[in-house]
Amino acid sequence: MPKTSKLGLSTAALLVASFTGQAFAEEVNVYSNRQDFLIKPIVDSFTEETGIDVNVVFMKNGMGERLEREGRLSPADVVLTVDVSRLMDVVDKDLTQAVESDILEENIPAQYRDADGKWFAVTTRARAIYSSKDRVGKRDDITYEELADPKYQGKICTRSGKHPYNVALTASMIDEHGVEYTKTWLEGLKANLARKPQGGDRDQIKAINDGVCDYALGNSYYYGVMLSDEKQRDAAEAVYINFPNQEDRGTHVNISAVALTKHAKNKESAVKFMEFLASDEAQHLYSSANHEYPVKPGADASELVSSWGDFDADTRPLADVAKHAKTAVELVDEVQYDL
The missing domain is CATH 3.40.190.10 (Periplasmic binding protein-like II)
Structure with missing residues (x-):
């Protein structure tokens, strides 16, 4: 179950984490342009499969500004954006880092991911x-x-x-x-x-x-x-x-996308979450919840979306x-x- 609660995390907690160099074990902190209930099925499925908790903070706008303001103390490991403009605002401010993952590269077509691995589309x-x-x-x-x-x-x-x-x-x-x-x-x-x-x-x-x-x-x-x-x-x-x-x-086509933040504290778990988003299961769940198209070739869109017909x-x-x-x-x- 997503913990949307207190990821405003207190300043004291952030300072302790930064000074000790220790991150919370087996969790991923997500800043999302998409509301919690729309990604809850994916989060629940990921947690059930891996045991890794996912904490989600929804923000309609201002994600880049918040990450800049928080700097190295930011709790965010992953960002989920709802279009390429909001995505590039974060990337162009140098707030993401590259990810090397065979799973992401195999499941996501080249036109829907950054050549340097700094972002990956989730749906179109x-x-x-x-x-x-x-x-x-x-x-x-x-x-x-x-x-x-x-x-x-x-x-x-x-x-x-x-x-x-x-x-x-x-x-x-x-x-x-x-x-x-x-x-x-x-x-x-x-x-x-x-x-x-x-x-x-x-x-x-x-x-x-x-x-x-x-x-x-x-x-x-x-x-x-x-x-x-x-x-x-x-x-x-x-x-x-x-x-x-x-x-x-x-x-x-436009995209929703995922990226690893520059100062991610839970990098290993965050990459697992990103890879899960590119799986057949998550692709169907995420695209169906939002009436979008899976980015992974061969993944199934919802019955409603499929009824509109194929297009190039x-x-x-x-x-x-x-x-x-x-x-x-x-x-x-x-x-x-x-x-």
């Missing part, structure tokens, strides 16, 4: 394009690029262009087409919006159901969340989920995408996307 999710069942129909042929076509004027809804999910998509466009093309694309996309960017991904699906727009950008796992929620199911059932760019580079994902290394994130934000500001 697609940046889908949703379409109205009544007014549009299924669009298996749709692309991200065509969303800038004037024929879509007044028909598209998105959340803020500066949200990490849209930043990652824009960064992938930069990697594929270059800066100037992507700027023009953002201008065209903005011109086709039915309303000012607002809300979250689920709000875009709801907007289609309400007749505000015909198309929307959103992560695939939100679709699963809505279909599994009686109060949101009607809105979700009013749209089709479409996987863009199936005739060329494939659909843009963009195989470019996510590290190549992440390096364009700053430029992507600058372009969003330059075209005043959110105004």
Whole structure:
């Protein structure tokens, strides 16, 4: 059972641990962007199998800043992030360390892990394009690029262009087409919006159901969340989920990921936990709990997620995408996307 309790750990306890050079035996301390109940089945299974306790501290934002502030006294051994932007914030601040593991390298495809072993994806999710069942129909042929076509004027809804999910998509466009093309694309996309960017991904699906727009950008796992929620199911059932760019580079995917912290006190146990996350059992549990896709080839997605059909994902290394994130934000500001 995860100990979410007092991992605020007292200063005195941290100082004792640092001065004695002794770590708590057989435990792993995790800082997570994902709430405890979503990772509890994996934590429970790992503890049952290994006898190693897992302590989880949830933090929606500010993980990098907290790790920097705590420095060598940080109790965190592992970080779990929910997208590549939050992941790279921690990695770029030199707050992780490399892991050499045959299990992680064998189970996780190269495009979903750092070449130097500083992070490993756990699950993936697609940046889908949703379409109205009544007014549009299924669009298996749709692309991200065509969303800038004037024929879509007044028909598209998105959340803020500066949200990490849209930043990652824009960064992938930069990697594929270059800066100037992507700027023009953002201008065209903005011109086709039915309303000012607002809300979250689920709000875009709801907007289609309400007749505000015909198309929307959103992560695939939100679709699963809505279909599994009686109060949101009607809105979700009013749209089709479409996987863009199936005739060329494939659909843009983002990741949840795991990394070993720079000052991990329980390194051996932490690496065991990371390797467990890449196992068939954990891959199914974790991806099913969050309506995402397993990153390990051959691992089973949930029945609901599988029902959406197979698609070809963009195989470019996510590290190549992440390096364009700053430029992507600058372009969003330059075209005043959110105004």
